[in-house]
Each structure stands twice: as structure tokens, then as C-alpha cells.
Amino acid sequence: MKQVIVVIGIGEIGGVFARAFLRRGRAVYPVTRLMDVNASAEDIPDPELVLVSVGEDDLHPVLDVMPAVWRDRLVLLQNELLPRDWQKHGLRSPTVISVWFEKKKGHDVKVLLPSPVFGRAASTVAGALDALDIPARVVGDEREMLLELVRKNLYILTGNIAGLLTGGTVEELWRDHRELATAVAGDVLDLQARLTASELPRNELLRGMVEGFEADPGHRCTGRTAAQRLERALRLADAAGLPVPTLREIRSKAA
Secondary structure (H helix, E strand, C coil): CCCEEEEECCCHHHHHHHHHHHHCCCEEEEECCCCCHHHHHHHCCCCCEEEECCCHHHHHHHHHCCCHHHHHHEEECCCCCCHHHHHCCCCCCCEEECCCEECCCCCCCEECCCEEEECCCHHHHHHHHHCCCCCEEECCCHHHHHHHHHHHHHHHHHHHHHHHHHCCEHHHHHHHCHHHHHHHHHHHHHHHHHHHCCCCCHHHHHHHHHHHHHHCCCCECCCCCHHHHHHHHHHHHHHHCCCCHHHHHHHHHHC
16 A cells, blocks of 8 residues: 555645655545544554644644644644744654745746755655655754744745835835834844744844845735734734834734
């Protein structure tokens, strides 16, 4: 029997991974929101890995009900992901990938940068993406992967939140509104440092954010989730006791 890959959440990105694993000769078992995950685990009790490809707001509800037989096979790829998100569910070492490609309905995959991946199944995940000519690189240690997660969060949050005021593209944001973008990034880095309980190399991460901007300069700053990202960041800042003044000013102006 072929090795089975479980994919929870068959949206655009989940569909890309499903196709990648199929190209590598794996059988793919999809789990949608309408399916009973425990019944699915009875059908597939020993998968090679379980890829969780749901939206940010759905991640914790999915992990809350994750069957015990799947918990040590997980691959996580959500935006705004940090170790605290899996640690609160008692998960010690899932495989994690920071996705630097896009897939929108009716369009081909668009690659910005190679996607870093770390964990037990890192080589399997990177190899599957390679079958679709999507570059990925296996990261060497937890600290490096932590910085990659923060870098992607910085890229997403800065563009989305600053864009609530500026609109336009990330190229225009960085060219014409750099002071605002830098202030937003500073608040985001303050929040990321508190959420990770670590000292972060801020200049290095800012350079990584700009590398993402330069990889897709025409990328629109805001989408349908930008306002939600701001509110989520402010809730986390409130819980952490952080001032994040630029984020609060943006909320007041964008309201």
C-alpha cells in the first residue's frame, strides 16, 4: 500500500501540497471541515504525516480535537505561526514550514522565495514541493526556524497593517511610506519578541522583510484579512501589556 498523507483543509494551499505529494507517489487522504476527524483517524491510523492547512482562526480548534494517533505526525504551515501556538496543545516538535509561495483561485502558483521547513518530515515536504518546481530548503535548527517564522510574520503584518492606511503595493509602501512601514515593523517586532520570549535580530529581520517585498514588488498590501490581522495583533499586545502605539494609531485612523 502507498504511504498515506493526510491533508486537513483542502483550500488553495492545501491543494498545492496534495498535488505535490501525489506527484511523489503518495496517497492523499483529504479531511474537510464537514468530516469527523476522529473517524478519519480510525480509517488512517498510521499516516506518514498529517498536514494542517487551515486558516489562522481555525488552527487552534483543529489542534484541540487532533486525534492522539496523529499528534506526532503533524506538519504546520499557517501564517502568523509561532511555537506558542503548538506548545499550548502539548505538541513538542511538529514539522513546520514557512510558505513563501501563493496560490489564488484560477491562477498558477507564484513563488516569492524558497520556503524554509524544519522538523522530522522536512525532507519529505521539501521533496514533494520540488516535484512541482516550488523551491524549499530544509532548515538546520529550531532557532533558525523561529527566525524564519518571525520574518514571515513581520512581512505579512507590516504590509497588511500599514496598507490599511496607504493601500497600494509593497513596493510603494517601502518607497513612499517607509517611515510608517518601519514604525509598524517596530511594533510588530516588539510583539514577536514578547510572544517568543526571545531577543530578536531586528535589523536582520527587517532586511528579510524587505527581501520579501522585493521578491514581489507588485503585491497588494491589503487583502480581506488585513483588518482582522490588526485586531488579532492588538489583542495579543493587550494581553502582553505592550503599547504598540503605531498599531493603535492605525486602528483609530482606519476605523
